[in-house]
Amino acid sequence: MDAQERKVEKATENYEQLDYVNAQKIYLAVAEKGHESEELFTKLANSYYFNAQYDDAVKWYERLFDFTATPEDNNVYLRYSQSLKATGEAAKATEYYDAFLLNSDLQNTTIKAQDYLDIIQQNSGRYDIEVLKNVYDEKQISFGHLRLGDTLYYASTNSSKTFLNRRSAWDGLSFLSLYTIQVDSLNQTISKPKKLKGKLKSKFHESSPVFTADHNTMYFTRSNITYDDKNEDQRLKIYKAELKNNKWQKAEELSINSDYFSNAHPTLSSDNTKLYFSSDRPGGYGESDIYVSEIDSDGHLSTPVNLGPSINTSGKETFPFITADNALYFSSDGHMGMGGLDVFYIEILEDGYGHLLNIGAPVNSYADDFAFGIDLETRRGFISSNRSKTEGEFVYDNIYSFLETSPIKDVYFAQIEGVVTDKQTGEPIAEAQIVLSDVEGNIFKEVQTNEKGYYIVDINKFDSYLIKASKPQYDTDENMSKSGLERQSINFQLQQNEISLVPGTDLAEVLNIPIIYFDFDKSNIRKDAQVELEKVYAVLNFYPDLKIDIRSHTDSRGNDSYNKALSQRRATSTLNYLVDKGIDASRLSAQGMGETQHVNNCSNGVPCSKGEHQKNRRSEFIVKE
Incomplete structure (x- = not known):
């Protein structure tokens, strides 16, 4: 190692002992001395907001709005609103949130009823459907x-006996019993109905059977009343029966049942480890919800878990069906539909759910449509409905067969993509954290940028999201997406907020000082430039051994030698300002760089925009060796 290398290494060690310059610390020192600027107040308020220090955030957002009634960054309206809400000022929070929506053109983010009908229409027409012959009877219930x-x-x-239907209402029909019928490859019936054999016959309703993969265990629904009890408030339970010697044995009720609420319409996951069912047990979202219980190797069931508000509503969710690829079909009258119970589809993912989709007409209709099931290989299945040939005419539930002619379309699918870069260098920031949440702060998804600073995330097309980009040693930034777009780009430029004091470091980068403004052809310090120099002064005060080199740059417009002299006068003027504030002159040096170190190609004779020239007119405060 030569002498110069040792000198640099020694200097680096010395300056690293000075720790880091923290932008928030510097901004606070400047503001508390009474200096004001929109950038100063915005930076301070945002730094507290993103660290959930809402009392301090409110203080500085108030200073910001006192300083300017119309801040350049519209997102501060939203951040101020959320800070106010967090500190208990709900009325004022609403005022600023409304202002945010108005300025963002996001006032109308709610899907209207007609929009839902248009969405449903996009998945309609995908089924060929017909009644199931030898079963269809308008005077009997079948599903x-x-x-x-x-x-x-x-x-x-x-049958000839007359009691209750699936709605638990007295109507003169018999109890439901389990039947079988033979069907061909097109789901056309090729036999007459037969009652299921075994010890299942009872004085109760039986319906909704589902079998384990080996076909030796059946779960089904049975009503919990005696033969003579015509109480319309009957309960339903789920039972399990075993097949022995080709006959079903006496059924046993499941441990999850109760005499005080109903469990009904079971279905099994493809690996037989989960039992899904409908229940009106306490603690749900509505009239009946869909739940799931784990099944262990001994057949024991875990405590049921509600599938949550993505699926369940204040209405009725019932008749779940799980496909081999882990999609859930179910019927609901709580989600927007075509009338009565509609069939809905949703993917069950490792970390939640996909988008809820109405499967459309003709499977869904103005009537109740339920008990949906499909074979993924043949795309054929069955649906039950009380629809009639003439709308409004009363008929009982009957079974229809269908063929799905095209896959369901995720009409809510959309994407947001973007790039996160360093504001000063323009370089991509890898492994930046991207968090999407709703305006209430509930997290929707989290992703990271790749080595090129790029991210992409799947979203719901009709929702708006707060998108937050963060990275250690950088200011966090946040933006709002728009609803109704299939694809949109939202990029972030993050400002570095903490920087190590090693030789060559430019304090202007972390303190966001792109240029010290002077009047045209002048070198005296303007009032707006004083706020920027106060940042440098604060750093020099915090670190009394720190030495810096002040460098002033111009663009290429004007004579080269004149620009060199002008930049030197401006650098010297900057130095004198700091000396007048009490900084020892031995800690400072000043260089006028003129137009010798451009950051782009805007040299003499090259046509450039005003903005491109602006990038070359900059100030640097370089930590010296």
């Missing part, structure tokens, strides 16, 4: 979808 091999299992009132 179900489960096909094993060439056998369809379903529930029906196809």
Whole structure:
């Protein structure tokens, strides 16, 4: 190692002992001395906001809005609003949130009923549907979808006794019993209905069977009333039966049942480790919700878990069906539909759910449409409905077969992409954290930028999101996406806020001082430049051994020698300002660089825009060796 290298290494060690320059610390020192600027107050307020120090954030946002009634960054309206809300000032928070929406042109982000109908229309027309012959009877109830091999299992009132239907209302029909019927490859019936054999016959409703993969265990729904009890407030329970010697044995009720609420319409995950069902148990979101219980190796069930508000509503969610690829179909009258119960589709993901989709007409109709099931290989299935040939005419539930002719379209799918770069250098920032949340602060998704500073994230097309970009040693930034766009780009330029005091470091980068402004052809310090120099002065005060070299640059317009002399006068004027404030002159040096070190190609004779020339007119405060 030569002498020069040792000198640089020694200097680096010395300056690293001075720790880091923290921008918030410097900005606070300048502001507390009474200096004012929009940038100063915005930086301070944002720094507290992004660190959840809302009392301090409110203080500095107030100073900002006192300083200027119309800040350049519209996002401060939203941040001020959220800070006010966090500190209990709800009315004022609403005022600034409304101002944010107005200035962002985001006033109308709610999907209207007609928009929903247009969305439903996009997934309509994908099914060929027809009644199931030998089962269809407008005077009897039949529903179900489960096909094993060439056998369809379903529930029906196809008998002479007269009691209750699936809605628990007295109507003169018999109890539901489990039936089978043979069907061909096109789901056309090729036999007459038969009652399911075994010890399942009872004085109760039985419906909604589902089988384990080996076909030896059946879960099904049974009503919890006696034969003579015509109480309309009946409860339903889920039972389990075993197949022995080709006959179903006496059923046992599941541990999750109760005499005080209903469990009904079970379905199994493809690996038979989860039981999904509908229940009106306490603690749900509405009339009935969909739940799931884990099934252990011994067949024991865990405590049921509600599938949450992405699926369940204040209305009725029922008749779940899980596909082999882990998608959930269910019926609901709580989500926007075409009338009565509609069938909905949603993907079950490792970290939540996909977008909820109405599967459209003709499977869905003005009537109740439920008990949906589909074979993913043949794309054929069954749906039950009480629709009639003439709308408004009353008929009982009946089974229809269908063919799905095209896959469902995720009409809510959209994407946001962008690049995160360093504001000073323009270089991409890898591994920056991108967090999407709603305006209430609930996190939607989190991703990171790649080595090129690029990110992309899937979103709901009709929602708006707060998108926050952060990286250690950089100011956090936040922006708002727009709803209704299939693809949009939102880029971030992050300002470095903490920098090590090593030789060659430019304090202007971390303190956001691109230029010290002077009047045309002048070198006296303007009032607006004083706020910027106060930042440098604060650093020099915090670190009394620090020495810096002040460098002033011009653009290429004007005579070279004149620009050199002008920049030297300006650098010297900057030095004198700091000396007059009490900084020892031995700690400072001043260089006028003129137009010798441009950051772009705007040299003599090259046509450039005003903005491009502006980039070359800059001030630097370089930590000296």
